[in-house]
Amino acid sequence: MKSLIHRQRKPADAFAAVILWVMAMAVSFVFVWIVFSIVAGGLSSISREFLTKPPEFSGRSGGISTVLVSTAVILMICLGAAVPLGIATALFLSEFTGNDEWFGRLVRRSLDVLAGVPSIVFGLFGSVFFCRVLGMGYSLIAGGLTLACMVLPIFIRSAEAGLRAVPEEYRSTAAALGISRRAVIFRLILPAAVPGLISGLILSLGRAAAETAALLYTSGYVDRMPESVFDSGRSLTVHIYDLAMNVPGGNSHAYGSALVLVVLLLIINGAATWIGEHGLRRRLIRS
Secondary structure, eight states: OHHHHHHHHHHHHHHHHHHHHHHHHHHHHHHHHHHHHHHHHHGGGOSHHHHHSOEEGGGTEEOOHHHHHHHHHHHHHHHHHHHHHHHHHHHHHHHSSOTTOHHHHHHHHHHHHHHTSOHHHHHHHHIIIIIIISOOOSOHHHHHHHHHHHHHHHHHHHHHHHHHTSOHHHHHHHHHTTOOHHHHIIIIIHHHTHHHHHHHHHHHHHHHHTOOHHHHTTTOSOOSOOSSTTSOOOOHHHHHHHHHHTSTTOHHHHHHHHHHHHHHHHHHHHHHHHHHHHHHHHHHHHO
16 A cells, blocks of 8 residues: 555656756746846946946946946935834834734734835835925935835845744743843844844845836936935936936947846845854854
């Protein structure tokens, strides 16, 4: 009987393995095809001048230096607003609110709903609230704060999952030793949750850096060098969109800008992962 069941399971297991391999290869093929097309179309545009000169003739010539500066400022504003608020909210949900409390359930449900809201809706919200109500106009700070609102649900839920993954023995042992709640959070829980926090940060950075629709209504199209965070500025994704859709003859620079964006995302993800693992390793060695 056992041998019969074993023989019946073999074809099913083999079929399932084939399906999984086909799906994995299909995803890998799409990824390689996208990267290859971007590299093939944009490698010829990459040069020192392309990275250090401002755009000229609506981006048909020149470079993307001012666009890179505007993108960096927008991302720094986004992270500066989202990371402290996100970690504080995740700590509240994981350490001070139980799974059965109505307020915690309400906050989590609200975050799940906001995570599925289209980015253009956040752009319209930012245009009304930050640009008009708060009087920021089309500016880098309006774009960065809009992106912060957009990535907060993802970051908070990822950070909460990372904090809840910390073993409960850490909390109970610290409580038995009479260690204060503040010391437990900052010296035990947060360091142990660094991998989860880094994962949430990478997801947030990826969505913020690749966003276009929300920035069209908040940071604007201007491609000059910003003098302050209240100046309008063009992000890298908006620049790619404008070259591809509105500028005749801008495809080569659009591909070059897309290649720079892909490389920047890879660098950011790699650096964030290395910092998280290195910081966690040093913390464990010290302890």
